[in-house]
Amino acid sequence: MLLGRAQMILRVAVAMLTAMVIALSLSACGGGGGNPGSPGPVTPPPAATGSLAITTGGLPAGVDASVRVTGPNNFQQDLTGSQTLSSIAVGSYSVTAAPVTAGGVSYTPAPATQSAIVSAGATATATVAYGGAALSIALSEVASNLVNPTWLTAPPGDPRLFVLERPGRIRIVQNNSVLAIPFLDLSGRVFTGGEGGLLSMAFDPAFARNGYFYIYYTDPQQDIVVERFSASPNPNLADPTSNLVILRIPHPNFVNHFGGQVAFGPDGFLYASTGDGGGAGDPQGNGQNLGSLLGKLLRVDVSAARAGQPYTIPASNPYLNGPGRRAEIWATGLRNPWRFSFDNGQLYLSDVGQDRREEVNISAAGNTGAAGLNYGWNTMEGTLCYNAASCDRTGLTLPAFEYDHGSNDANGCAITGGFVYRGSALPELAGRYFYSDYCRGFLKSFLATGGNITEQRDWNIASIGNVISFGQDGAGELYLTTARGSVYKIGRSAAP
Numbered sequence: 001m002l003l004g005r006a007q008m009i010l011r012v013a014v015a016m017l018t019a020m021v022i023a024l025s026l027s028a029c030g031g032g033g034g035n036p037g038s039p040g041p042v043t044p045p046p047a048a049t050g051s052l053a054i055t056t057g058g059l060p061a062g063v064d065a066s067v068r069v070t071g072p073n074n075f076q077q078d079l080t081g082s083q084t085l086s087s088i089a090v091g092s093y094s095v096t097a098a099p100v101t102a103g104g105v106s107y108t109p110a111p112a113t114q115s116a117i118v119s120a121g122a123t124a125t126a127t128v129a130y131g132g133a134a135l136s137i138a139l140s141e142v143a144s145n146l147v148n149p150t151w152l153t154a155p156p157g158d159p160r161l162f163v164l165e166r167p168g169r170i171r172i173v174q175n176n177s178v179l180a181i182p183f184l185d186l187s188g189r190v191f192t193g194g195e196g197g198l199l200s201m202a203f204d205p206a207f208a209r210n211g212y213f214y215i216y217y218t219d220p221q222q223d224i225v226v227e228r229f230s231a232s233p234n235p236n237l238a239d240p241t242s243n244l245v246i247l248r249i250p251h252p253n254f255v256n257h258f259g260g261q262v263a264f265g266p267d268g269f270l271y272a273s274t275g276d277g278g279g280a281g282d283p284q285g286n287g288q289n290l291g292s293l294l295g296k297l298l299r300v301d302v303s304a305a306r307a308g309q310p311y312t313i314p315a316s317n318p319y320l321n322g323p324g325r326r327a328e329i330w331a332t333g334l335r336n337p338w339r340f341s342f343d344n345g346q347l348y349l350s351d352v353g354q355d356r357r358e359e360v361n362i363s364a365a366g367n368t369g370a371a372g373l374n375y376g377w378n379t380m381e382g383t384l385c386y387n388a389a390s391c392d393r394t395g396l397t398l399p400a401f402e403y404d405h406g407s408n409d410a411n412g413c414a415i416t417g418g419f420v421y422r423g424s425a426l427p428e429l430a431g432r433y434f435y436s437d438y439c440r441g442f443l444k445s446f447l448a449t450g451g452n453i454t455e456q457r458d459w460n461i462a463s464i465g466n467v468i469s470f471g472q473d474g475a476g477e478l479y480l481t482t483a484r485g486s487v488y489k490i491g492r493s494a495a496p
Contacts, residue, residue: 050118052093053084058130059100059107066098067109067128071118090118095126099428104457106135106428135428136493137443137459141486142479143173149481150260151200152471155207160236161473163487166197168217172236173487184215184229184238191218194255194278202262202270207231213238214246214302216262216272224249226262226272228305246302246310247272247328249293254278257336265299265342267366269314271330272298273337273349281354281386282378287333290325295377297337297349299330318372331363333375333396339417339469346448348433350417351375351399357382358415359399360435362448373397401446401453412437418470421445423477425491432457434478434490436467443480443490464488 056065056079064080071093077085093116097109107130116124143149148166161173162183168190170183190198196218204212211231219225230242251258257275265271276282276295287295300311311328319325331349340349347365352358359382364370374396378386382402385391403411418434432445432455441464447455466483473479478490 048090048120049087050090050120051084051086051123052088052116052118053082053123053125054079054095055082055125055127056097056130057082057127058132060102063100063102063107065109065128065130066100068096068098070094070096084123088118090120092117093124093126095128097128097130098430100130101135101428101432101455104134105132107132108428135426137426137461138491138493139443139461139464139480139488140491142176142489143178143487144485146171146178146481146485146487148197148483149468149485149487150197151469152473152479152481152487153201153203154472154474155203156474158474161471161479161487162201163471163481164198164201164215166199167192168198170198170201170215170238174236179236181237183236184240186215186217186240189217189219191220191222193222195258195260195275196222196255199258199260200262202264205264205268214262214270216260218251218258219248222251222255224251224258224274226270228302228310244305244307244310246270246300246305247293247298249274251275251277251294253284259334259336260338261340263340263342265347265366266345267314268301268303269299269366270302270311271340272300273334273340274298275336276334276377282335285378287335287377288374288379290319290322290329290332293326293328295332295334296326296329297331297334297340298328300328316368316371330371331373331375333373333377333379335377335381338415341417341419341472343420343422343433344431348417348420348448349375350415350435351377352414353405354378354381354386356405357384357402358405358412358437360401360415360417360433361397362400363397375399400448400451409439411440412442413439416467416469419472419478421476421478423475425477434470436470436480438466438468441465441467441482 067079070076072089072091096113099108109128109130116126118124149163150166151164153162163171168187169185172179172183198217200216202214212228214228216226226247228244230239232239257278259274262272274294274296276286277284286292301314302311313327317327319329320327334351336352342365345365347363349361361375376396383398416436416438420433421429432447434445443459443461445457446453464482467480469481471479480488
């Protein structure tokens with residue numbers, strides 16, 4: 001009886017276990033009968049990336065294309081030739097090509113902009129074909145009958161041109177006409193003997209908000225003066241009573257080598273370039289004298305300028321703490337740095353030579369690694385020894401570019417430094433530095449890349465006389481001012 005009862009319990013347990021196994025099998029099969037068999041192949045997840053093949057053509061050997069690819073997830077990559085971008089996210093990509101110039105020929109891409117759709121596991125393609133044509137530059141006169149126009153500038157985005165006349169007036173050119181009333185007239189306060197006069201102007205980076213601008217001129221005592229003014233409620237008139245002197249630098253004995261420029265750097269500080277005080281060969285030794293502000297590139301902070309404290313010294317100035325050294329100095333060893341400019345984190349500083357060489361110095365801008373550079377004058381004139389008795393180049397920074405005057409100044413006598421082109425009218429010339437020479441009035445350019453000077457080009461413009469200065473408008477286009485009283489805009493020639 002007990003055995004029979006135990007056998008019955010065992011049979012019930014086996015039956016329940018069998019039912020559970022069957023239920024689990026049906027659950028695993030998702031219901032239904034039959035033998036589920038072995039699991040089938042697992043379907044892989046769809047590919048999340050693809051490829052984009054860019055093909056460029058039409059350029060001479062050794063000439064790089066200029067292609068930028070942008071796409072999903074803030075993707076951006078610059079290409080210099082044909083290349084396949086692999087394992088990139090699926091989606092829409094933009095391929096933008098820029099013109100390039102080599103050997104005096106401008107190569108234009110077609111298409112300039114195109115889209116490519118990258119699909120999962122597939123390769124999309126885009127082709128950029130360059131076509132070449134000789135690029136020619138022409139000058140168009142935008143103003144005339146000015147009195148020794150020394151400088152041209154404008155606030156960013158402003159269609160007006162502010163042109164300085166050496167006797168002390170700032171004129172506005174608007175809609176190709178010179179306004180009758182000057183923006184500012186300081187003619188009673190400006191010394192114009194020798195190389196003196198009203199020499200340059202810089203708008204404050206916050207001009208749209210504060211109305212400040214700065215001028216560089218020589219006063220009746222022959223001092224170099226950097227002074228701040230404000231615009232009046234009338235945008236075409238400055239307030240002549242708003243002046244605040246920032247710097248006043250004595251310049252006795254000679255009436256040449258006043259330097260001449262004031263400009264804001266990318267670091268927001270105000271830079272000023274001063275000449276060595278004049279006379280042949282720097283007889284006062286100012287270029288190498290750290291106790292003198294002459295023959296220097298200066299850097300000061302005017303962001304909180306006020307009466308009694310017109311500037312402070314940036315903490316990264318190289319001679320901030322040192323007996324007998326002027327803390328305003330950023331660079332030394334300059335003869336007559338008439339013009340300098342900033343571009344893409346670099347400083348282009350031209351220095352007028354004595355008898356043989358004209359030079360352009362290129363260095364990092366607003367970087368402590370470039371602080372305290374000594375450009376060599378009067379030990380060196382360019383890369384030549386000037387003072388042969390003590391021609392020690394130790395610690396000197398030699399120019400990135402120079403040219404010799406040649407016999408009877410056949411190549412020039414005084415460099416007129418300019419700007420790196422960043423306008424939109426001639427995009428194929430982006431990055432090229434333009435310069436001229438007072439004696440020869442040419443228009444030339446070069447490209448500085450990786451420490452090398454390439455693409456040197458004479459643009460063979462018709463003679464326009466003595467070139468005093470370059471200028472840059474609110475859109476980044478370039479201009480020339482001449483001793484004849486004319487202002488010319490640099491543009492594309494209709495015929496090669």
